[in-house]
Amino acid sequence: MRCRHTQAKRSALRRAVRDRMSSLFAMVPALARSWFELAALVHLIAVVSLVYSGTRREAMREILYGALRSGLWISGFFVLFFVVFYLVAAWL
Amino acid sequence: MIDLRDPRLAAVLAWLIPGAGHLYQRRWPKAALFFICILGTFLYGMVLGECRVVYASWRPNDRRLQFVCQLGVGLPSLPAVVEWVRQRNGKPPLFGGCYRAPQVSGSTNIPDELDRLNRDNPLGWDLGTVYTMIAGLLNLLAIYDAYAGPAHAVPAHPGQEKRPPPRRT
Structure with missing residues (x-):
């Protein structure tokens, strides 16, 4: 019984990680589309x-x-804020 | 030691054309740096915004506060003031529509030229406005540098720099 419960928890965790990763990969085309904004930023x-x-x-x-x-320094701050905002958006 | 010549004149020149103040002070590399970076950013912003993002306006539906920042570039932004005065007097545009404030309707419900410019070129309009504003703000730093010299300059009289107190053994 306990073993089945642990397995269910693990599979739920695996599913959650897969969802997060897929949402991360889903962002790639959006980032590619906005290459112009990124070039402007650089x-x-x-x-x-x-x-x-x-x-x-x-x-x-x-x-x-x-x-x-x-x-x-500026680029580092941008990356830091990007990661923080992304994590907040992913977990909300 | 840096010879700033006449700092006030240098500051005025630096405002009029980015890098001109440094050119007057014979600081060639910095003159080239400010000219290329600031004027290049301003002109690129103008191109992105199809020459319409720099304009002066103080109408009820369009108070262009961004122009205060854009004015920092000096001479390249001054035609907007000329166009503003001409537009108020009902005269035709001088620069083929460039620097001319777009038409705005009396109501926010009626689409006007400003709406059209935002709709047709949303990215270019926003980026162009930001680029021209940042160019103006950066030129303020360059003006101050022409007036007072760099922050971490070599001291005027060698030996005036702070020395650590001698250690006692």
Whole structure:
């Protein structure tokens, strides 16, 4: 009896994981459709990083290095927020 | 040490054309950087919005607060002010419809030109507006840099930088 109960729980968990994964894969075409928005985002990140870094430093080498760091920070935050929002949306 | 020449003139020039203030100060690489990045973003936004996203308007159904940010780019956004004045005086457009505020109806229920522009090119309209606004805001940073120099600059007089206190043994 107990064994059957554990099996049912496992299969429910497996089904839930499969549903979540399928919803994740279902997002891929939507992401591909919105490649234009993503390209726009990359462009904006690059420009904002370069100009911000340009107002902090004077030498071009330092500006480029600072822009790379700023760009990575901004991208990191975007990825973090994407993951958090995705998990919240998936579990709601 | 960076020679800022006349900082006020540099700031005005930087507002008028992104990078012009730095060009006046002979800071060539930064002039090129700001010119390409800021003006490129502004022009790309204009292209995305089919030249209609930059306009001045203060009508009951269309208060264009975005123009305050777009005005930061300076000269490239100023034709919108000219068009606004001409439109108020009932004169024909100067730039072939560019910079002209779209027609709005008196009621929100009646579809007008602004609705059509949003419907026909929704992504381009929104992205174009955002791009031109961000270009204007970024130019404010460039103007401040032309006026006051970079935040992490080399000190004017060597030896003025803070040194750690000597360690006592």
